[in-house]
Amino acid sequence: MVGLVTSAASRASEGRSFGEEGARLTYGSYLRLPELLNQQRPASEPPAHDELLFITIHQVYELWFQQLLHELEAVRAAMFDGRAWQARALLSRVHSIERVLVGQVEVLETMTPQDFLAFRSRLAPASGFQSVQFREVEFLSGAKDPDFLARFTALTDAERARLERRLTEPTLWDAFLHLLRGRGLATDSDEAITASLLTVARDRDTHGDAWDLAEALVEHDANAWLWRSRHVVMVERQIGTKSGTGGSSGGPYLRGRLPLRYYPLLWELRDHL
Ligand code: HEM
Numbered sequence: 001m002v003g004l005v006t007s008a009a010s011r012a013s014e015g016r017s018f019g020e021e022g023a024r025l026t027y028g029s030y031l032r033l034p035e036l037l038n039q040q041r042p043a044s045e046p047p048a049h050d051e052l053l054f055i056t057i058h059q060v061y062e063l064w065f066q067q068l069l070h071e072l073e074a075v076r077a078a079m080f081d082g083r084a085w086q087a088r089a090l091l092s093r094v095h096s097i098e099r100v101l102v103g104q105v106e107v108l109e110t111m112t113p114q115d116f117l118a119f120r121s122r123l124a125p126a127s128g129f130q131s132v133q134f135r136e137v138e139f140l141s142g143a144k145d146p147d148f149l150a151r152f153t154a155l156t157d158a159e160r161a162r163l164e165r166r167l168t169e170p171t172l173w174d175a176f177l178h179l180l181r182g183r184g185l186a187t188d189s190d191e192a193i194t195a196s197l198l199t200v201a202r203d204r205d206t207h208g209d210a211w212d213l214a215e216a217l218v219e220h221d222a223n224a225w226l227w228r229s230r231h232v233v234m235v236e237r238q239i240g241t242k243s244g245t246g247g248s249s250g251g252p253y254l255r256g257r258l259p260l261r262y263y264p265l266l267w268e269l270r271d272h273l
């Protein structure tokens with residue numbers, strides 16, 4: 001501590017102040033703030049006050065989706081390497097991010113339906129339905145659905161390639177089953193998987209880390225379910241039963257997605273415990 005104070009003081013006496021060492025890398029240049037803070041461009045005419053919030057919140061979501069994909073890929077790699085402890089640790093971070101994603105819905109809910117309507121007509125036919133990274137998170141987690149690719153009409157070539165890659169590569173569930181096989185547990189049918197999960201659940205002295213990992217996957221699944229629930233409540237609060245700018249029925253479409261589960265066998269396991 002004393003050393004730090006001394007060296008800061010000596011640097012100041014050399015004519016440079018704290019935080020400007022070398023005067024090359026700065027906070028703003030490292031974080032690319034000029035670029036980042038120049039990406040919020042409201043489109044409505046006359047300007048609608050709440051449109052900046054609407055853009056900012058979606059951009060923040062997309063940044064977190066990018067981070068989630070980065071973490072989930074590492075979770076998958078750790079499971080394929082048999083490192084349950086590492087996958088578990090990374091999933092804890094994933095859960096924290098997901099709680100932020102659910103929590104920030106309330107920021108957008110400070111917008112009134114009237115203030116949303118002031119710029120909503122400018123948004124069509126764009127919609128959150130077109131979020132490629134959101135769908136990548138679903139596919140990577142385990143809920144692959146090629147129908148989305150057919151329904152996405154306005155994808156760039158790069159976006160289409162990313163989604164196609166996610167449809168062919170292994171999911172977190174594939175990686176988890178690989179980890180179970182590495183412990184001599186059978187995974188060749190749903191019945192065999194359930195039997196293996198029961199072995200894990202009933203012998204935590206041997207399989208405690210695999211059990212914790214399964215629970216971490218359940219929490220990832222539950223957080224996604226919570227986000228979908230929170231989103232549909234926000235949607236009904238904003239637009240009632242109007243159809244969506246993306247062309248769906250709106251609330252009813254989103255309610256139809258609530259039963260989606262990434263890991264149905266982990267939920268069914270509860271019935272057998
Ligand atoms: C005023 C706030 C919002 C409203 C009224 C709203 C409305 C809707 C509607 C109606 C849909 C169905 C698709 C369609 O447009 O026909 C939808 C889908 C979607 N929205 Fe939003 N949304 C809002 C905020 C957000 C935010 C902040 C996000 C964050 C990224 C988001 C992400 C999504 C996603 C990912 C879907 C696709 C869901 C799925 O297919 O399961 N939305 N939204």
Ligand SMILES: N[C@@H](CC(=O)c1ccccc1NC=O)C(=O)O
Nearest residue numbers: 123126127128129243244245246
């Ligand atoms: N689909 C929404 C509009 C909307 O929320 C939105 C529009 C463009 C980009 C992202 C959006 N967010 C979530 O769907 C609506 O029907 O009002």
